[in-house]
Amino acid sequence: MQPILTIDNVGKTYSNGFTALKPVSLAIRKGEIFALLGPNGAGKTTLISIICGLTSASSGSVHVAGHDIETAYRQARSIIGLVPQELTADAFETVWATVSFTRGLFGKKRNDAYVEKVLKDLTLWDKRDSKIMTLSGGMKRRVLIAKALAHEPDLLFLDEPTAGVDVELRRDMWRVVQDLRNSGVTIFLTTHYIEEAQEMADRVGVIRKGELILVEEKAALMEKLGRKELTVHLQTAIDAVPPQLAEFGLLLADDGASLTYTYKTGHERTGITALLRALDDAGLRLRDLETRQSTLEDIFIDLVRTQA
Ligand SMILES: Nc1ncnc2c1ncn2[C@@H]1O[C@H](COP(=O)(O)OP(=O)(O)OP(=O)(O)O)[C@@H](O)[C@H]1O
Ligand SMILES: [Mg+2]
Structure with missing residues (x-):
């Protein structure tokens, strides 16, 4: 099957001369949950930022559903949803407004039924008229997921989706991610919680000091090692x-x-x-x-x- 994401020899050296990624190559299959594990500073966010066009690669290329992220950025980006690691949200907006506005940013036609479904799936429906600043941290994280889903992406990046979230909410998130996968969304997540990868991932990658040192089916990995x-x-x-x-x-x-x-x-x-x-x-x-x-x-x- 044609991969939904192809990363070819992507390297990154920041302007201060620090090399955060040695050339990395990886293909993500349509419909899988891929978990990227790595210690702090390994290069996880850097890799995701390159794929999502927030940072440019120093070398190599990335294709999303066949679209080159440099030469066909808009097409590539429209397929991607990103839940960033850092909590950022428009504090004074309501949940409903921020999610439907994001949809508009991607040039998608207004679709209240879809936004309603996303909010309900993430148990945010009751909070739809609340200002984001009044929500708890876990709820804010859900809003970020709702925003990332606003334009109906096929490929969703979750950068540390459950960092700092309590155990119950983490399990809730896992269910949300499984539901998304069941609805056909491909998931690429990074995590420090190895239990999270063990629970959810179909395949696991391990990155260390900018180098992808392993990519393996989770089941095979557990069996082999x-x-x-x-x-x-x-x-x-x-x-x-x-x-x-x-x-x-x-x-x-x-x-x-x-x-x-x-x-x-x-x-x-x-x-x-x-x-x-x-x-x-x-x-x-x-x-x-x-x-x-x-x-x-x-x-x-x-x-x-x-x-x-
Ligand atoms: N703008 C920048 N300029 C210089 N170095 C940077 C920049 N952004 C990140 N780095 C460095 O690149 C390395 C990789 O950072 P990155 O954020 O990708 O790691 P990470 O795997 O996401 O870590 P964490 O698990 O802590 O989120 C780190 O050493 C970081 O300090
Ligand atoms: Mg990170």
Whole structure:
């Protein structure tokens, strides 16, 4: 399928000489939810700003549904909705006015039924006549989403959509994003909440110091890099791992009372049966067993650390 967004070797060096993006290439498929993860200053907002035409790239090209963002900016931009990272809103306007005005900015015909639907979907309908300055932070964020949707974009950028939002509202937002995807909108989001990517994304990208170090299907990533840990609590503490257990790469806890074995979740043979037999042969008596599944967060931390 033709990607809705194609990023080809996009680099960015700011005027002060700082290189925020090493050439980045990426294609976003129509209908997917793509999550871009990266620590502070990795270049997420820079990349989104280039795609949305707020900043110019120093090199490379971007096409949105086939339109070059430089030579066919208006066509490209009309397909894009952007929810920026920073909260900016016209404080004195009402919710209704700001959303319908934004629609007009994109040259779209007035469509009250559509604006009503957007406000209802975002649970802003009751607030439609409220001035934006009177809304809570979470509500303001919803208004930003409503504004970004005002001109019926096919591709929506959400730059840290749930930063500083409480857990309940975050889950609400996730539902809103899923609904948008179900209605055919392609979603590109950045987040610090790895749980968010784990919950929602079809594909995950990891950016670090301006370099896209990984792009992978979320499920494949969890499978490939996912680990499980089996911790064996011993009846009697030991000083060292018995040499005959060396092949299992066990980690002895500081207090000597437990051993941790790490294995890949994607593998058919985990080696657990052999381990338990070997423990028994070594004369170690078990008190308890415990397992822990790695999360996308563990994977992410490992990735960012090993590439340091
Ligand atoms: N106008 C600018 N001039 C110079 N450097 C800039 C400018 N804007 C951003 N940078 C730098 O570029 C790097 C990437 O910034 P960017 O905002 O893209 O990061 P980010 O991944 O969005 O971070 P965060 O997670 O904190 O939002 C940072 O080191 C930042 O200081
Ligand atoms: Mg940012």
